[in-house]
Structure formats: C-alpha cells, structure tokens
Amino acid sequence: MILPVAYMLIAGGLAALTPLIGRISKGLSKFVSFLGFFVGIAVIAVSVILALDLNLARFGLELGVPTASQLTTRSPWLQYFLPVMVILGTLLFSRPIRNARWASLVSLGLGVLGVYGVRVLLGVGTTVVLGVVFLIITVLAYAILRFVEDVFDFVATFLALPPVEIILGIVGVYFGILILSI
CATH class of the missing domain: 1.20.120 (Four Helix Bundle (Hemerythrin (Met), subunit A))
Known part of the structure; x- marks a missing residue:
C-alpha cells in the first residue's frame, strides 16, 4: 500500500x-x-x-x-x-x-506511577515515605511539563x-x- x-x-x-x-x-x-x-x-x-x-x-x-x-x-x-x-x-x-491543560494530569499520573514503582519494586509501605515520593515526583514533573506546555502554547498561538x-x-x-x- x-x-x-x-x-x-x-x-x-x-x-x-x-x-x-x-x-x-x-x-x-x-x-x-x-x-x-x-x-x-x-x-x-x-x-x-x-x-x-x-x-x-x-x-x-x-x-x-x-x-x-x-x-x-x-x-x-x-x-x-x-x-x-x-x-x-x-x-x-x-x-x-x-487550551487543554495537560501538564497537571500527566504529572499526577507520573506521581501515582512513581509511588506504585517504589511500593512494588522497593517494598516500601510507609505512608509518609510514599507521600513524600508522590509529592516530589509530582512537583518535579509538573514544573518541567508546565514549561513544555507554555512553549507549546506559545508556538500554537503563533501558528x-x-x-x-x-x-x-x-x-x-x-x-x-x-x-x-x-
């Protein structure tokens, strides 16, 4: 074809x-x-x-x-x-x-995935540790993805x-x- x-x-x-x-x-x-x-x-x-x-x-x-x-x-x-x-x-x-705000949803998903990985792969079951891992991964991912989202929005607005x-x-x-x- x-x-x-x-x-x-x-x-x-x-x-x-x-x-x-x-x-x-x-x-x-x-x-x-x-x-x-x-x-x-x-x-x-x-x-x-x-x-x-x-x-x-x-x-x-x-x-x-x-x-x-x-x-x-x-x-x-x-x-x-x-x-x-x-x-x-x-x-x-x-x-x-x-106009879709996808950075927060993706970072939330990455935070949940990171907590799941720490719990399953490392066997850590403490709620405090898992909460800290979730916050760190979510905030870092959001900071990076928000920048990407802003650049994408700028390019899309021009186009x-x-x-x-x-x-x-x-x-x-x-x-x-x-x-x-x-």
Whole structure:
C-alpha cells in the first residue's frame, strides 16, 4: 500500500485553510478542524518516519516520496517539504488542544506511577515515605511539563494566527501538487 506524501500535504494544506472555510460556514469549519487534528497526527508521524529514514516495506507500506534529485530538479524549494510537513502537522495537531491543560494530569499520573514503582519494586509501605515520593515526583514533573506546555502554547498561538494558517495551507497544497506532478 502506497501512502503518497503529496496527498498528506494536500490534505493538511486544505485543513489548514479553515479560516477561509470559517467565513462560509462555522459548522464546516469545526468539522474540518476536527478532521485536521487527525490529519496533523498523520502528517507528523509521516514526517518523523521520513526524517528517521525508517523502512516500512516490511509492513507492506510505502511512502511515495521522490528522490532528492527529483525534488530539486522540479523546484529548488521542494527540498524544504519536510520542515513544511512538521510545521503543518504541528499547526493541525495543536489547534484543538491548544487550551487543554495537560501538564497537571500527566504529572499526577507520573506521581501515582512513581509511588506504585517504589511500593512494588522497593517494598516500601510507609505512608509518609510514599507521600513524600508522590509529592516530589509530582512537583518535579509538573514544573518541567508546565514549561513544555507554555512553549507549546506559545508556538500554537503563533501558528493559529489566520495569516499564518492560510500561508501554511497554501504552501502545503502547493508542495503537494508539485510532488504529485513528479
């Protein structure tokens, strides 16, 4: 089964054009944004697979990517399709979850997991020790994840600006059409 990168770029580019779709219909804009979330996950996954040069042939999958010489002979700008895919995937993935506060939930889960690990692996059963372990792990994880969440929120807020979304959408569709024409 071939999963051409060009189709992913075109789908991601069209999903990024929701500010233009929102002028026509709010319901359609929300639906495209919902679909864009999953397209964004797929675009990020494919760009990671391409960046790491993973071989998916053993699973029966192929990513229809032209060679570097084919890309640069068609257009010198096509050598930048991978960064465009990463930015486009980040835009589509971050749009619906930009306002979700996930750092506290993940740090709470890590704290519980840490207490479970200390209790099972080390055999410590004292409530005070387990409480201290929970607090330390939870606070450290929250401090780190809160910073990551703030950086993610900053990037997502910048990418959510309508001019940026429209430009990324047009570039994604353009790159997809150029790759498809090779």
